[in-house]
Amino acid sequence: MNPLALVYRGPASLPGCPEAVAELLESSSHGFEVQFTGPxxxxxxxxxxxxxxxxxxxxxxxxxxxxxxxxxxHHNDIRSFVWSGGRYLGFCLGAYLAGATPGFGLLPGDTDRYIDTEDSAFDHADDTVVAIRWRGRRRKLYFQDGPVFLLDSPDVANVLATYSNGMAAALVAPFGTGHVGVVGPHPEATRDWYTDSGLRRPILRTGRNLGLDLVDAVMGR
Structure with a gap:
């Protein structure tokens, strides 16, 4: 039986975001059966x-x-799920929610707004394209007021990507016997996200591949 991946869809998300995450998971090599969950x-x-x-x-x-x-x-149920071996995957707001102020407290540290950090590339919350380094290679992704990750120690997480100021933009960290994968930008963004925001889109395949790399990392590959 294929592993089940649940994607939240409800008032704590925006139209198009759950569907983009579901498409990303369905295209992964893990053979997920993807279902939406929510009220x-x-x-x-x-x-x-x-x-x-x-x-x-x-x-x-x-x-x-x-x-x-x-x-x-759902705070305790989600924490128990991950602690007992489940995987949590958070994109932008979902990554903020992995933090603690407020959030589910799944990270070895907390989150903050990238635009409020020192030497951030921009200081506005408008939709834009952000340059990051993903596993050392320069990439560009859709971005809308996403988080940075403030770690208690540099050794407590596998940082996959950093912003131009060196702060963590994507990482995977353990929580109990499970794992948490979070990303501030949107590697799952589809073509219409760029066009609707009047943005010049990078190569979408690149973003999708980074999202799949995050999925692989949180699944332990």
Missing amino acids: DEEVPLCKSSLSAATLYAQPGGGRLSYAYRKLRR
């Missing part, structure tokens, strides 16, 4: 549904404080 989905977000899953993905969305209010009753 209006056939699969509820609860301890029982998480226990049947291998991976839970939290896509992008709007404001962190609003999203956490919608999800905080």
